[in-house]
Amino acid sequence: MSVLEARDIVYAYGKGDAVLNGVSLRVESGERVALSAPSGTGKTTLARVLAGYLAPDAGEVLVDGEPLPKRGACPVQMIWQHPEAAVDPRMRLGRTLSEAGDADPSLVSGLGIRSEWMDRYPHELSGGELQRFCIARALTADPRFLIADEMSTMLDALTQAQIWRFLVSEVDRRGIGLVFVSHSPALTERIATRIVEL
């Protein structure tokens, strides 16, 4: 079992007021935790801190008691709201995916990724198709925790349902801890094993 801990996180953008002011969170493998708070209160900021994209001004993020590694695959992977901003626009998707390692064929097929998409560039795919690649990449990195920040907000209802169904079965099967942000109470209710109010 793994534990993701955020301890007394303080974060301010630039010289502004702290967006996060002493936030702590503990998530165990197998949990699916929804972060809930009104708009603008720092859910996305916390997600970025948890995945190591932002360094906190104070406090620490630990996985099994260790800080996130500075090099190599991060045990905390993030899935972003806007997949087009999360991939290199000049790289074919097959190469983007392989950068995380050799993707398991069952992962690729389970996410409905078609083989002909591998040779395409990001602008040649829809947002939903691209998000499938981002999820495949995050899972191929073999994370212990996954942070999903409004990952399906931009997608149609059918794609949203497909992607979530697959992701939940995959994190449960692998014992990955999931932290997610969603503005949909129905989705939160269905997916979360625990809701944390920031």
Ligand SMILES: Nc1ncnc2c1ncn2[C@@H]1O[C@H](COP(=O)(O)OP(=O)(O)OP(=O)(O)O)[C@@H](O)[C@H]1O
């Ligand atoms: N890059 C940035 N530079 C300066 N301020 C920022 C930046 N990103 C976010 N903020 C500010 O930090 C605060 C928290 O933003 P954040 O996106 O983390 O909130 P959120 O809870 O995820 O909001 P929402 O639910 O609307 O997505 C907001 O006041 C926002 O304006």
